[in-house]
Amino acid sequence: xxxxxxxxxxxxxxxxxxxxxxxxxxxxxxxxxxxxxxxxxxxxxxxxxxxxxxxxxxxxxxxxxxxxxxxxxxxxxxxxxxxxxxxxxxxxxxxxxxxxxxxxxxxxxxxxxxxxxxxxxxxxxxxxxxxxxxxxxxxxxxxxxxxxxxxxxxxxxxxxxxxxxxxxxxxxxxxxxxxxxxxxxxxxxxxxxxxxxxxxxxxxxxxxxxxxxxxxxxxxxxxxxxxxxxxxxxxxxxxxxxxxxxxxxxxxxxxxxxxxxxxxxxxxxxxxxxxxxxxxxxxxxxxxxxxxxxxxxxxxxxxxxxxxxxxxxxxxxxxxxxxxxxxxxxxxxxxxxxxxxxxxxxxxxxxxxxxxxxxxxxxxxxxxxxxxxxxxxxxxxxxxxxxxxxxxxxxxxxxxxxxxxxxxxxxxxxxxxxxxxxxxxxxxxxxxxxxxxxxxxxxxxxxxxxxxxxxxxxxxxxxxxxxxxxxxxxxxxxxxxxxxx
Ligand code: NAP
Ligand code: MG
Numbered sequence: 495x496x497x498x499x500x501x502x503x504x505x506x507x508x509x510x511x512x513x514x515x516x517x518x519x520x521x522x523x524x525x526x527x528x529x530x531x532x533x534x535x536x537x538x539x540x541x542x543x544x545x546x547x548x549x550x551x552x553x554x555x556x557x558x559x560x561x562x563x564x565x566x567x568x569x570x571x572x573x574x575x576x577x578x579x580x581x582x583x584x585x586x587x588x589x590x591x592x593x594x595x596x597x598x599x600x601x602x603x604x605x606x607x608x609x610x611x612x613x614x615x616x617x618x619x620x621x622x623x624x625x626x627x628x629x630x631x632x633x634x635x636x637x638x639x640x641x642x643x644x645x646x647x648x649x650x651x652x653x654x655x656x657x658x659x660x661x662x663x664x665x666x667x668x669x670x671x672x673x674x675x676x677x678x679x680x681x682x683x684x685x686x687x688x689x690x691x692x693x694x695x696x697x698x699x700x701x702x703x704x705x706x707x708x709x710x711x712x713x714x715x716x717x718x719x720x721x722x723x724x725x726x727x728x729x730x731x732x733x734x735x736x737x738x739x740x741x742x743x744x745x746x747x748x749x750x751x752x753x754x755x756x757x758x759x760x761x762x763x764x765x766x767x768x769x770x771x772x773x774x775x776x777x778x779x780x781x782x783x784x785x786x787x788x789x790x791x792x793x794x795x796x797x798x799x800x801x802x803x804x805x806x807x808x809x810x811x812x813x814x815x816x817x818x819x820x821x822x823x824x825x826x827x828x829x830x831x832x833x834x835x836x837x838x839x840x841x842x843x844x845x846x847x848x849x850x851x852x853x854x855x856x857x858x859x860x861x862x863x864x865x866x867x868x869x870x871x872x873x874x875x876x877x878x879x880x881x882x883x884x885x886x887x888x889x890x891x892x893x894x895x896x897x898x899x900x901x902x903x904x905x906x907x908x909x910x911x912x913x914x915x916x917x918x919x920x921x922x923x924x925x926x927x928x929x930x931x932x933x934x935x936x937x938x939x940x941x942x943x944x945x946x947x948x949x950x951x952x953x954x955x956x957x958x959x960x961x962x963x964x965x966x967x968x969x970x971x972x973x974x975x976x977x978x979x
Contacts, residue, residue: 498583502531504704507547508697510688512704514539524593525815525824525862533680536705541672541713547698548643548670549719557696558670560661563619570618570665571684572693577604577809580689581767585603588654589815592594593824593863596816599654599682606943607686610961613945614662621667621966623973632786633977638970640668641745642721645714647735648683648708649727650676650826651781651885656749657683659949660724661700667969668906674714676727678826680704703938704710707731715739724968725749726783728883729909730956747958747968749783749950751883752911755904756786756940757894757926760795762916766938768802768929770916771889774940776810776867779825780834780887783955784912786940788873788880789891790900792967800849803889804869807850812864824862825886831863834886837879838868842875846870846890875906883909897922901929910952914940934958 501511502518511534518532536544551558558566577584585600592599623636653675664671675683680702687702703710711731715723715738722745725735732748738747746900756774758767774786791799815823825831831854838852851866865887872892873880880890904913904926914936915926927935933950936942943949946962948962958968 498586498685500531500587500681501688501725502681503534503684504536504544504715505684505687505700505702506540506544507701508691513537519706521591521678521680523590524826525590525857526859527861527863527881530681532706536674536703536710537683538713539704539715540705540795541710544672544701544703545643545717545719546703548672551670551698552640552642560669561696563668566665566668567615567618569695570611570615570662573690573695574608574615574865574874576689576693577608577611577686581605584654584682584685586816587685587822588679591679591681592653593815593826595820595823596818597821598778603652603655604651607655610655610658610945613664614666614965617663617966618666622839623972626960631979632956633979635975637973637975639973641969641971642669643719644671644722644724645717645720645968646671646673646724647711647714647727648673648675650678651778652782653679654682654686656726657686659965660726663965664969665699667966669969670699672703672714672720674703674705674710677704677706712738715744717744718742720744721940722746722968724958726960732956745968748956749958749960750911750954750956751885752783752785752909752951752955753788753881753883753907753931754784754786754909754912754914755907755930756787757790757904757913757915758795759900759915759917759919759922760790760792760797762795762938763918764795764799764802767916768799768806770914770940771799771803772806772810772867772940774914775805775889776822776887777941779823779865781826781830781885782941784934784941786912787884787888787890789889790894790903791891792900793833793893793895800871800891804850807867807869810867812855814867822864822867822887824864826863828863830886831865834865834884834888837882837884837886837888840943841870841873841877841879841888841890844879846877846879847872851887873902897926899924904930908954911955912936
């Protein structure tokens with residue numbers, strides 16, 4: 495038994511249990527194509543048990559409701575400390591399940607999850623109502639109450655971190671959570687549940703129920719005992735969830751996909767912009783909702799920037815995700831790799847110019863779903879690779895003439911998750927930041943996150959914000975109390 499012994503059962507009411515049906519599904523390591531373990535596959539009856547456990551902790555007099563907000567905060571803080579102390583263990587689990595470099599899972603994602611818990615621990619007990627003067631014969635005030643049982647559904651690209659983005663604010667506000675991780679990557683969240691239990695989180699407050707998206711997702715969304723659905727994933731599934739949640743009128747928040755423009759002006763520090771462009775698209779193998787998948791370059795800087803970007807991309811080599819020096823890992827699954835390769839074919843057939851990568855690669859083992867860092871030049875806004883989210887290491891480069899053209903092309907997408915602008919002209923930078931319809935705009939940087947800063951989408955990238963004070967909106971509801979004097 496190693497320190498990171500795998501958890502592969504459902505976590506319901508504080509216990510690791512098999513699915514009632516006994517069903518399991520295999521999860522594989524995409525870098526080796528080998529099965530890691532069989533994971534318990536929840537059915538509607540398991541979802542019901544998890545929701546009942548979560549509901550019980552929302553009842554007056556339950557351990558969770560009796561607990562002072564500051565004591566809730568202490569538990570969140572302890573979990574964060576434990577995540578920090580065991581980042582190597584849980585990071586390793588994340589890496590073998592997802593294919594991302596250990597550099598990311600151990601040193602970026604897990605610390606980010608811990609920071610999120612520390613941040614929201616600080617909010618516990620500080621989400622307050624107001625007293626509102628309205629008339630001489632009245633005393634009126636508001637209470638910010640938890641919404642109740644939160645049903646969360648999360649994707650496979652940042653399995654631990656994105657789950658914690660929902661769990662931390664929900665628990666800080668006094669809610670309980672039933673969460674379904676993505677089937678490709680359920681293991682890190684099950685491990686997290688083990689840590690949470692060890693840190694004294696009362697049974698039933700957090701329940702983790704892996705299983706098929708349609709089965710567990712539908713059961714969660716339909717369940718009358720669930721008060722709100724917090725979803726991160728694709729626009730397609732998000733749309734279905736929203737329609738389905740209408741039946742029980744649940745509060746829904748959706749964090750969806752993106753096709754984010756990374757806009758480089760000729761007056762930028764092109765060395766920094768080139769590094770930024772690579773980080774924007776190749777970090778996390780491009781399986782990043784906010785990936786800078788469209789590089790918009792001012793005509794006059796085009797040749798110089800592209801020379802820098804392609805030179806660096808060609809030096810990025812996929813390697814064993816468990817090696818600490820690896821910066822490019824395996825795509826999450828065969829299916830995802832095939833999707834990415836089919837977009838590369840679409841780029842070619844639409845007439846874009848392939849200037850780097852463009853094919854599957856391997857790391858000397860003959861195994862694994864690795865794709866070379868791929869760059870297309872001379873992409874037009876109507877090409878498929880400029881319009882659709884690829885969710886892989888494929889960059890579409892588009893030229894622009896001036897700031898107006900950059901804004902028009904930047905906004906030529908149904909999505910609005912993120913954007914960046916590179917320039918030394920501060921007024922231009924802020925003007926562009928205002929004009930781009932996106933939930934996050936970076937200036938002279940890319941892919942920077944902090945738990946204090948709200949993150950979420952405009953347009954078809956969804957609504958509701960994870961992180962920051964804004965996240966508290968999703969997990970609280972306001973009650974007005976009127977006392978007749
Ligand atoms: P996905 O296919 O939408 O899956 C997301 C989650 O939904 C998974 O847990 C999945 O379960 C579940 N699911 C599938 N079908 C469902 C259904 N009918 N009802 C309820 N749940 C269902 O997305 P993905 O491929 O995992 O992730 C990639 C997408 O997530 C991209 O579009 C990306 O941009 C987006 N994303 C957005 C953000 C953000 O913050 N805005 C962050 C990261 C990713 P199974 O795994 O069992 O199918
Ligand atoms: Mg896996």
